Amino acid sequence: xxxxxxxVGNLRSITKGLEKAGATVKLTTKIEDILNxxxxxxxxxxxxxxxxxxxxxxxxxxxxxxxxxKPILGICLGLQILFEESFEGxxxxxxxxxxxxxxxxxxxxxxxxxxxxxIKIKKKNPLLREVNDGxxxxxxxxxxxxxxxxxxxxxxxxxGVEFPSVICDGNIFATQFHPEKSGxxxxxxxxxxxxxxxxxx
Amino acid sequence: xxxxRIIPCLDVKDGRVVKGIQFKNLxxxxxxxxxxxxxxEQNADELVxxxxxxxxxxxxxxxxxxxxxxxxVFIPFTVGGGIRSIDDIRQVLCAGADKVAINTxxxxxxxxxxxAAEKFxxxxxxxxxDAKRVxxxxxCKNKIVVETSEGKFWWEVYIYxxxxxxxxxxxxxxxxxxxxxAGEILLTSIxxxxxxxGYDIPLTREVCRRxxxxxxxxxxxxxxxxIYQVLTDGEADAALAASIFHYGTYSISDVKRYLHDRGxxxxx
Numbered sequence: 001x002x003x004x005x006x007x008v009g010n011l012r013s014i015t016k017g018l019e020k021a022g023a024t025v026k027l028t029t030k031i032e033d034i035l036n037x038x039x040x041x042x043x044x045x046x047x048x049x050x051x052x053x054x055x056x057x058x059x060x061x062x063x064x065x066x067x068x069x070k071p072i073l074g075i076c077l078g079l080q081i082l083f084e085e086s087f088e089g090x091x092x093x094x095x096x097x098x099x100x101x102x103x104x105x106x107x108x109x110x111x112x113x114x115x116x117x118x119i120k121i122k123k124k125n126p127l128l129r130e131v132n133d134g135x136x137x138x139x140x141x142x143x144x145x146x147x148x149x150x151x152x153x154x155x156x157x158x159x160g161v162e163f164p165s166v167i168c169d170g171n172i173f174a175t176q177f178h179p180e181k182s183g184x185x186x187x188x189x190x191x192x193x194x195x196x197x198x199x200x201x
Numbered sequence: 202x203x204x205x206r207i208i209p210c211l212d213v214k215d216g217r218v219v220k221g222i223q224f225k226n227l228x229x230x231x232x233x234x235x236x237x238x239x240x241x242e243q244n245a246d247e248l249v250x251x252x253x254x255x256x257x258x259x260x261x262x263x264x265x266x267x268x269x270x271x272x273x274v275f276i277p278f279t280v281g282g283g284i285r286s287i288d289d290i291r292q293v294l295c296a297g298a299d300k301v302a303i304n305t306x307x308x309x310x311x312x313x314x315x316x317a318a319e320k321f322x323x324x325x326x327x328x329x330x331d332a333k334r335v336x337x338x339x340x341c342k343n344k345i346v347v348e349t350s351e352g353k354f355w356w357e358v359y360i361y362x363x364x365x366x367x368x369x370x371x372x373x374x375x376x377x378x379x380x381x382x383a384g385e386i387l388l389t390s391i392x393x394x395x396x397x398x399g400y401d402i403p404l405t406r407e408v409c410r411r412x413x414x415x416x417x418x419x420x421x422x423x424x425x426x427x428i429y430q431v432l433t434d435g436e437a438d439a440a441l442a443a444s445i446f447h448y449g450t451y452s453i454s455d456v457k458r459y460l461h462d463r464g465x466x467x468x469x
Contacts, residue, residue, distance in 0.1 A: 009321050012297040016272060047322055112324050112384055114415050115438065116204045116246055116468040136204065136468040138277060140299075140324040140384075159203060181277050181299060183241070 001197060002028045002037035004062075004078075006054045009045030014075065017180030021190035023197075029054070031061050039197040040065065044076025044178055048088040048102070048143075051081060052095075059095065066097060071171045071197050079167060079174035080145055088143050098169055100147035109160035112142045119155040119165050119177075126201045127173050128154065128166065129192050135185045137165070137177040144176060204466045205432045206246035206439035207456050208417060209446045211236060213282075214254050216266050218447065233266055238273040240446070243453040246468060248274055249302070249387070249417075249441060252282030253362060264296050271297025279327055281387075290317050294325065302387055304329040305360040308367055308374075311381055318382030327417075328383035331363050332356040332371035332404060333391040345372040349403040356404055363391050375408045375416075383414065387441070390420040395444065397423025405435035417441050425451060425459040432465055 003014060005027045018025045018041065025041075026033055034040060040062065055062070066072050074082045083094045086102035094102070105111045121133045144163035147153060155166035157176070167174040173193060179186035195201045211218050217231040237248055250270060252263045267280050280293045281302025290301050307314050307328055318326050337346040337353040344355035356371035375386050388408055390401035400421045409416045415438035418431045422442035431437045445451050457467045 009325065010294040010297060010299055012271060012295070013278075013299060016297075017275060020275070045322070045325075047319075110413050110415060110438075112414075113203070114324065114385060115206055118202060140277075142323070178277075181275065183244070183275055187275060 001039035001041055002026045002033045003041045003043055004055065004058070005029050006043070006046045006051040008047075008050065011043055011045065013178075014041065014043045014180045017187065017190050018194070020187060021194045023190075023194045029058065031058060034058060034061050034065060037070075039071040039073065039193075042072065042074040042078030042081055044078050046077060048077060048080060048086045048094070049090075049092050051077060052092060055081070055095075063095065063097070066172065069171050071173065071193070072097075073193050074172075074174035075180070076141055076176060076178055079176050080143060082167075082172060082174055083145050083147070086143060097172055098145075098147055098152060098167065099149060100145055102143050102145050104143050105141075105163075106160040113139050113159045115139065116182075117157050117159060117177075119157055120162075121155045121166075122153055125154045125166070125168050126196050127168060127175075127189060127192050129188075129195075129201060131185060131188055131192075137175075137179070137182040137185055139165075139177045141176060202466045204246070204468045205437075205460065206417070207428070207453055207467070208247045208249055208439055208441040209240045209245050209453070210249045210251060210419070210441050210443040211270075212251050212253050212443060213263075213266060214252075219253070234269045234273045236447075237270045237278075240453065241274045241276055244457070244468070245276060245453050246439070247277040247279065249279045249281070250298075251302070252280075254282075264292060267293060267296040267298060279387075281327070281329055287313070287316060287320060290321065294321060298325075300325040300327050300385070302327040302329040304331065307378065308358060308360050308369065311377065314378055314381040314383050318384070323382050323384035326383050327385045327387050328375075328378040329387040329389065330371055330375060330378075331359045331389045331391055332401075333359055333363075333366070334401075334404075344370050345407065347403050347407050354403075359391055363394075371404070372407050372411060375412050379412045379414050385415045385417060386412065387417045387419060388437075393421030394419070396421055397444070399423065399427040400431040400435055400437075400440070402430060402435045405431055405437050409436040409438075415439065425456060428456055429460060429463055429465065432460065
């Protein structure tokens, strides 16, 4: 599978997490890699605007591939980019694969939301196979997504507000937390994604 | 519910963990990657790696050790020591660090925090502050003075690994780095570090109350009670410790169980 390289930050964590989960990983900014990959991963480092800008040349191909059924996993910022628009650093348009917007966490709590928090599972999903309700995962973010269609919400987390922490819409999967930094639980989620891609669950 | 974090710290010198030699549960306690993996498996919430010599001629060794250590952990990994420029930050992040801790460089050039936060995001910029108590019996202009059970104090920022005083008020500096875009503060008490007498609670509490970003308390952990105190009375978001874990006085799960039994939210 290919991990899209936005050109900033640490991509080693997600790469080695996916490798540990059994995937062969290629970091890329090339169209042909997206076409050849079995799945696409949007990693969770950097800022919304820069990442969207970096993805501009790949956008058309990526949207077509996802529309044709290629599995995609968005992590943290990678989840947020899937939405129509974000207000991080001024309004900015995302990939619009999922309807809704990305807004800032409320000011009553410390922002960024950094640390281990629980997920409340709202509906069954292969991505969370063998993951317990109330499992701890690692978050680092200041913004969260608000999908128009609540049906796409697989799990939520409370921090100032109750926000979607796992989202699924057909072949589109996303987590607001970092599975690659969430110890055993996170590795299980990555293994589940690999299994989904291979068609074994 | 967001949990309090327990963070073991690897102080690395010449590629070896320096406090870990007598650590019972590991044969080669001096190897950073091995200890890191051990703490990951023990359910530590994060790991901090500090290159305490950090001279520039050792740069390549650091990056190599950072890389090998990062490869073994699947929890957040912070690296600090001798980071002086945006390029250094990029190098450390590319080696597998999730966050970088900046200390001396931030005092010398505060703009580095701003620039780094804009480039890599606030979430990966930790500002490390080493603070030392200064008696404030007479009036201290422009300093934040706190009344403690041992008298009135203000706290001075030290740089170069605690060797050089700066005259800067540590509590005010904490507020400044938040404004500049730091995502977290790693607050170490020089007075208490290594003493095992407990954290500097008044200092930690004051910084926590005046900032809106997570604060990691460091320096002084000797007992389970100390960790409990700094997370409750001290209001810290996370507690960092080195010797009690390296020497095997307590395991990560001893700490977490103790906190859990007393109603502190932790990831068991």
